[in-house]
Amino acid sequence: xxxxxxxxxxxxxxxxxxxxxxxxxxxxxxxxxxxxxxxxxxxxxxxxxxxxxxxxxxxxxxxxxxxxxxxxxxxxxxxxxxxxxxxxxxxxxxxxxxxxxxxxxxxxxxxxxxxxxxxxxxxxxxxxxxxxxxxxxxxxxxxxxxxxxxxxxxxxxxxxxxxxxxxxxxxxxxxxxxxxxxxxxxxxxxxxxxxxxxxxxxxxxxxxxxxxxxxxxxxxxxxxxxxxxxxxxxxxxxxxxxxxxxxxxxxxxxxxxx
Numbered sequence: 579x580x581x582x583x584x585x586x587x588x589x590x591x592x593x594x595x596x597x598x599x600x601x602x603x604x605x606x607x608x609x610x611x612x613x614x615x616x617x618x619x620x621x622x623x624x625x626x627x628x629x630x631x632x633x634x635x636x637x638x639x640x641x642x643x644x645x646x647x648x649x650x651x652x653x654x655x656x657x658x659x660x661x662x663x664x665x666x667x668x669x670x671x672x673x674x675x676x677x678x679x680x681x682x683x684x685x686x687x688x689x690x691x692x693x694x695x696x697x698x699x700x701x702x703x704x705x706x707x708x709x710x711x712x713x714x715x716x717x718x719x720x721x722x723x724x725x726x727x728x729x730x731x732x733x734x735x736x737x738x739x740x741x742x743x744x745x746x747x748x749x750x751x752x753x754x755x756x757x758x759x760x761x762x763x764x765x766x767x768x769x770x771x772x773x774x775x776x777x778x779x780x781x782x783x784x785x786x787x788x789x790x791x792x793x794x795x796x797x798x799x800x801x802x803x804x805x806x807x808x809x810x811x812x813x814x815x816x817x818x819x820x821x822x823x824x825x826x827x828x829x830x831x832x833x834x835x836x
Contacts, residue, residue, distance in 0.1 A: 581635055581642060583649045587658065590627055590650075594657045597623040606656060612689040615655045624657055628664035640672040644680055651684060663693050663701070670704035678705065678715055685730050691763060698730035703737035713738075713748050720752045725761050732756065732767045739775040746779040750786055757790045769794070 595617045603618030610616075632638070638646075647662035663684075666673075673681075681702055688694045706712045719731035731752060738745045753768055769792060776783045776796045787794045 581638070581646060583646055586631065586646070587649060587653060590631070590658055590661055591617070591653075591655065593627055594619040594623060594661075598657070610656065610690050613654065614689060615653075617655065617657045619657045621660075624660045625664055628661045628668065631661070632665060632668050638669070640674065640677070643669055643672060644677060647684075648680075651687070656690060659688070659690070660693055663697050667696060667700040670701045671708075673701070673705050675705070675709050675712060678702075678712060681705070682719075682727070685726050686724060688726065691726075691729070694726055694730060695733055695767075698733035699736050702730060702734040706734055706738050707741050710738075710742075713752075717752050720756055725759075725764065728756060728759065728761065729764050729767050732764065732771055736771055736774055739771070740778055743778065746775065746782045749775070750782070753786075768792075 597620070598618030599620075600618055602620065603616040606616040606618065607614075635642075643665060647666055650658040650662040653659070681697065684697060685694055685702075688697070706716065716731045716734055719727040719734075722728060735745070735749045735752065739749055749771075753771075756764060756768060759765075772783050772787055772792065772794045773796065776794060780796065783794055783796075786792075
């Protein structure tokens with residue numbers, strides 16, 4: 579089923595504008611700034627619009643998806659860009675290594691850090707899981723002067739760290755120079771990644787955090803389903819009290835049977 583980009587973009591805008599709030603739009607304008615347009619739609623409305631769009635075009639391939647996201651991005655409407663990021667995240671498995679340049683452009687041009695965070699963690703991260711050679715590009719991002727790319731390099735490590743027991747050495751090499759960068763959002767991204775990676779690389783995370791004077795809040799590991807479902811061992815039955823001995827005096831008082 580072919581997609582009319584202009585029509586779908588118009589329908590998305592109408593839908594999200596109807597779901598939007600002028601007060602929210604004004605708040606976003608103050609927080610994000612730039613020359614973006616804000617419709618004031620909430621995250622739930624954006625996710626629902628992206629989900630409905632993906633369901634309407636189940637056969638959407640990589641080329642069509644990336645072309646449509648480019649169209650949404652060029653609109654410079656925050657909510658339409660957000661739909662594009664949701665769409666890429668939902669179908670990140672379709673992307674190929676040469677789509678990295680496309681993602682890099684979106685990261686550089688994005689004013690909203692929340693969108694950049696999802697783009698790096700869920701889209702770029704999926705691409706790196708599929709293609710380990712892209713770690714060298716993450717190192718290039720980390721060494722760039724662009725703060726958005728530096729944050730993306732860190733955030734994109736989350737999925738590789740959770741899927742690969744050997745990935746922490748690459749992550750440590752990538753992040754070591756970044757601990758000294760004066761970017762609060764970058765430092766927050768590093769702390770969040772360390773906390774997430776502790777589920778797989780606890781000892782290495784603690785060593786790296788200690789080396790750089792960081793405190794990592796490690797979440798308690800949940801009990802496994804098997805352990806939770808296992809019934810508790812039955813308590814041993816209490817031994818019956820010993821029978822009382824009948825004294826001669828008591829026996830004499832007992833009535834004789836006929």
